[in-house]
Amino acid sequence: MMLLRLVPENTKINFMSVRKIAIALSAILLVASIALFAVQSLNYGIDFKGGISVEVQMEDGKAVPIDEVRQVVNDMGYVGASVREFGRQDDAMIRIERQPGDADAQGAVIQRVREELPAAIPGLTFLDGNFISPTVSEELKRDGTLAVTIAVIAVLIYIWFRFEWQFGLGAVVALVHDVLLTVGFFAVTRLEFNLSIIAAILTIIGYSLNDTVVVYDRIRENIRKFRKMPMDELINFSLNQTLSRTLMTSLTTLLALFALFFLGGPAIQGFTAAMIWGIVIGTYSSIFIASPLLLMFNLRREAMIIEDEKDDPTVDKSRPSNPFEQM
Template sequence: MLLKLIPDNTHIPFMKIRSFAYVVSLLLILASAALFFSRGLNLGIDFIGGSTIEILTPEPANIGNIRALLEKLDLGDVSVQEFGEPRDVLIRFQEQPGGEEAQKEAQIRVENALQTNIEGVSIRSTSFIGPKVSSELARDGILAVSLSVAAVLVYIWFRFEWQFGLGAVIALVHDVLLTVGFFSITQLDFNLSIIAAILTIVGYSLNDTVVVYDRVRENMRKYRKMPLPELIDRSINDTLSRTVMTSLTTLIALFALYFFGGPVIQGFTAAMIWGIVIGTYSSIFIASPVLILLHLRSTAFIGDEKDQDSDQDGDGNLTKVPAP
């Protein structure tokens, strides 16, 4: 039924509004940068340092009650989650102002509160993530995202042409910057799981972009004399049904996780939901029209003449062939 919502023979003129899309994206990027430098990100324990306490409860842990108990201690950012068995609980809270002594005091307060309110609880281990470790995690996260974008550039460049590689990277950078802006305005906890979400967004957006690019390359071989904006519109419309179906089914699963998965994965799923929306937008309105700005020419595919036998008339002239 959902497939019928997007007919196979759509003729939506996406390229006619590409200038408007450029302006919207530019304004959003500038707003993201302004928010990042003025408001910053709500960095989690992974990036600002803090304490980790592992506990074992006598019965399956009530995560909600433990979180409510610790929030009363005024420790700042607190994370409570199960790991392993239902009785195993991992508690993390941010570094306290006042140095090492203040951090030790906070750990003692947490342990006392747990032992007072949860009968039979045992403290299995405690650890502290210092500023040096957290800064290394932040550096590694930035490096991971940067290397993934660079790898995309190399991959697309070798598979297609340099214009496609540059267009894909511009779209991915666009998605990453807007995701940072999203977390700056919402002030959701920004931790290592969000870095994982950004890397997943990069992969999803790339997949959408490659599908469109593959159809652009195919259509350029078929319609050598067709104006590039018209050809890109045709390519996007050819893949639109697939794009919408993939995005909708993914969003249904993500919304279920966001509303019913609990606060532990809420930031991750929020990032993914935003990423699916912005990744679909960028594959249509950023990655594709950038090919026009980069002056892509069909002559780049002249070497593929063997693929064009069905597209030639008796005199060897290329003719228009209906798209599959």
């Protein structure tokens, strides 16, 4: 069977020759990301800082006049309100920053929008209005951070038991690298950081982990197969073996994400932007961060070699040959 390849079959790219440059570049970007976050933080959405969300809809399936709605809301005194399509063109979500006063004052804002907006724009109907209090937003921020932390710790435990501790630590360093650079990306671009971005970060962790495990699996397999090959050459050989698969997976995923970014509307642009950045960074980290770290952590091949492969529980003797493993 003929397989589509993005790179020649027997590539011999010396990835390890630039590992020090790649790690130094990543270290600079990580420091810059942390500094930006500390100095100007993120552009948190109302999920994390509290505020008011109102959903409206146009009758007869007509498109919501976004600019007109935004102007009316601004004229009401709520300057800077966000107005975006919400799912369909006849639905829109209005997000207003928390106004001075208690919960009753926020309820009065919702009621005012409910009365004045449909009166100013014929055919527009009010569907729902909610107030996210600062207490709830702080809980959401804490729970989001906790979710990402637990995911990274679970990855460390999984990789550690499946491989060796060097693999587990390398995978976690790569994941933390991806998460922090994604935070830095949002600090630079000032895109709204909300709950959907937390979902994107968790998805990026899963994608990056999958890519890293594929490479690590091939490295472990080659350690047992080529017992006298120097470790840096073996890692290069393994990366070249999996390069076509890595690029194919990344590019096909990016094609779908770019379609969503440009055609999916403003409601999901932040999510898809995070995913696009995460796919690029995740692919980079699996090649230039996770793999070189095995050399820095002094991986010992003796721990990976099983003299009698019949006693190796990780080898499936009954599995038929899979042509995709040669990619």
